[in-house]
Amino acid sequence: MTEPLFDRVALIGIGLIGSSLALNIRANGLARHIAVTTRRRETLEKAEALGLGDSYHLEATEAVADADFVILCVPVGVCGAITSEIAPHLKKGAIVSDVGSVKGAVIDQMRPHLPEGVDFVPAHPLAGTEQSGPESGFLELFRNRWCILTPPEGTDPAAIEKVEAFWRGCGSNVETMTAEHHDLVLAIVSHVPHLIAYNIVGTAADLETVTQSEVVKFSASGFRDFTRIAASDPTMWRDVFLTNRDAVLEMLARFSEDLASLQRAIRWGDGDTLFDLFTRTRAIRRNVIEAGQDTAKPNFGREPGNGEAAPGESTGS
Amino acid sequence: MTEPLFDRVALIGIGLIGSSLALNIRANGLARHIAVTTRRRETLEKAEALGLGDSYHLEATEAVADADFVILCVPVGVCGAITSEIAPHLKKGAIVSDVGSVKGAVIDQMRPHLPEGVDFVPAHPLAGTEQSGPESGFLELFRNRWCILTPPEGTDPAAIEKVEAFWRGCGSNVETMTAEHHDLVLAIVSHVPHLIAYNIVGTAADLETVTQSEVVKFSASGFRDFTRIAASDPTMWRDVFLTNRDAVLEMLARFSEDLASLQRAIRWGDGDTLFDLFTRTRAIRRNVIEAGQDTAKPNFGREPGNGEAAPGESTGS
Ligand SMILES: NC(=O)c1ccc[n+]([C@@H]2O[C@H](COP(=O)([O-])OP(=O)(O)OC[C@H]3O[C@@H](n4cnc5c(N)ncnc54)[C@H](OP(=O)(O)O)[C@@H]3O)[C@@H](O)[C@H]2O)c1
Numbered sequence A, B: 001m002t003e004p005l006f007d008r009v010a011l012i013g014i015g016l017i018g019s020s021l022a023l024n025i026r027a028n029g030l031a032r033h034i035a036v037t038t039r040r041r042e043t044l045e046k047a048e049a050l051g052l053g054d055s056y057h058l059e060a061t062e063a064v065a066d067a068d069f070v071i072l073c074v075p076v077g078v079c080g081a082i083t084s085e086i087a088p089h090l091k092k093g094a095i096v097s098d099v100g101s102v103k104g105a106v107i108d109q110m111r112p113h114l115p116e117g118v119d120f121v122p123a124h125p126l127a128g129t130e131q132s133g134p135e136s137g138f139l140e141l142f143r144n145r146w147c148i149l150t151p152p153e154g155t156d157p158a159a160i161e162k163v164e165a166f167w168r169g170c171g172s173n174v175e176t177m178t179a180e181h182h183d184l185v186l187a188i189v190s191h192v193p194h195l196i197a198y199n200i201v202g203t204a205a206d207l208e209t210v211t212q213s214e215v216v217k218f219s220a221s222g223f224r225d226f227t228r229i230a231a232s233d234p235t236m237w238r239d240v241f242l243t244n245r246d247a248v249l250e251m252l253a254r255f256s257e258d259l260a261s262l263q264r265a266i267r268w269g270d271g272d273t274l275f276d277l278f279t280r281t282r283a284i285r286r287n288v289i290e291a292g293q294d295t296a297k298p299n300f301g302r303e304p305g306n307g308e309a310a311p312g313e314s315t316g317s
């Protein structure tokens, strides 16, 4: 067993990401002590029942005292307020990080509160599911996934290295980029896809010509994939869209422009435009599979036929 | 063993759907003889190597001679031409069907060619994957999935009943509705979802600020789900959009209208509108799972962590 990277890690927020981190810190010996803190007593009790930490606190200020690594695992909209609350209680030399899905706005919110002598290394693990809460975490969540670090210029390289080692210890690959670039990349690979999934599920629910029960019954024809994404946590995603506004609006404008041109091709019977696009996009799927980012199995390897909860196959038409 | 429903079934087209039907007819004893026909010699040879039929024909007219059940399993855009070709060779009393993803236009194309004394029962199995060709078929494809029949008014009830029995014999549930309603339902549960998946994958590929390799690398954050749908067969989907034009344009207009209002909410920081929608859509996912249309497992039950082709988890953020 190698030496733990940290003495005391404070996890602020213990939902999907926080609990998965707790399991990793414990299993991979990344810290001697895990201090867990969260807003609601109910969530804290669940975390305790699951044995996720070594100490449990309703006061974040208590959890961070003496911690040499503090990770905010809360919706991005509250990172600023929590940082201002804990700032006076941070230990000199501590490293502060977060796991927020947006980086520019979170840095703008958190940084002004952080005292001298504390290092700030923002992080974003590109790993998650549509579920939330402390029960939804699992050890393998971060394995073979990317974690993006966006340290502001001038951050102590030793602190960056420690955070990088931490994420590698959770099984992740680590990449560093600017917060601005991160927010653009995530807008297109994650934020806009989530928005349009939420949107089409909403559209389908509001139709008069097709009933909601028909939509549900026949969802296996493609729609059900969107419902999964559109089942993600409302608070988390509201905050993502509000805080990554500019990049999301930029990518959304491109998406709508392209969609308008497809719409036109359909209206005017321009099959070549459709065929060309549909051929190009196929190649990208191949790249995703070759890059090890998804399974090559049809339908993501869902069980075919008569699995209890998973009766089926199909994106079919 | 009960009596087979048919003496000779002719499958015109032996891709994903045709080959899955062949496997079902054989395994479930639905016909005494399976005549396979397809356009290209290469595909026919693959079908023969897989042992999908009892006889193999490059001429559809040959395959349908003496058949009491003929199923077109080809892209919807060619159903009319094929019907006109085979019509003079159809046996009196034969039932003609198809599996096309669009029904109104296919009926308009096929019906005028069909001779007196032949029954026409259009069908659409809501079952498929993103793969195509005779090797991609499998026995369980239709099991517990819906098959929608859209018999034109005045169709002989006995013929409808036989086609219904056939699909039940493949493990499907069967529902009957008008072609017009079918096309509206499918536009929202399948056609528009496919279109927006194709569209966003295209948008992502064309960006200048984010590279294509970044999009692929970080695709597991949500985007990869869309790449799977956008890997579906270009010919089939071009034909779907060209032939279900009106319903697709109608649903697309609703989608775009709703998206514009989300865009506005993001621009003006209206978190409540976002939060309300994201909460409503979550309930629909629950309904989809309760209706047995998808698995409740996170990420569709993709293997977490280190599966060879499936290294991971995450729709995360
Ligand atoms: N895939 C799905 O998810 C799904 C689900 C439900 C319904 N459907 C419907 O099922 C039908 C077939 O789809 P599939 O997925 O089985 O397609 P597929 O795997 O691509 O197979 C298509 C078959 O049609 C033949 N074909 C293609 N173009 C043709 C042409 N111009 N003239 C004559 N034959 C032609 C092909 O013959 P060659 O290989 O010999 O060229 C092949 O045998 C489509 O109407 C589709 O709308 C598909």
Ligand SMILES: NC(=O)c1ccc[n+]([C@@H]2O[C@H](COP(=O)([O-])OP(=O)(O)OC[C@H]3O[C@@H](n4cnc5c(N)ncnc54)[C@H](OP(=O)(O)O)[C@@H]3O)[C@@H](O)[C@H]2O)c1
Pocket: A012, A013, A014, A015, A016, A017, A018, A038, A039, A040, A041, A043, A044, A073, A074, A075, A076, A078, A099, A100, A101, A102, A124, A125, A126, A127, A128, A129, A130, A131, A132, A133, A134, A233, A235, A236, B315, B316, B317
């Ligand atoms: N889920 C993903 O796919 C994913 C992936 C990568 C990154 N992220 C990021 O990770 C962070 C946490 O996401 P998660 O999925 O772990 O969320 P989660 O499962 O919903 O857990 C959220 C945690 O934050 C706490 N919290 C919520 N609102 C709060 C508030 N107003 N004040 C203080 N604490 C609050 C919750 O506390 P109580 O339960 O005590 O109220 C809970 O402990 C977010 O910033 C998200 O952007 C998520």
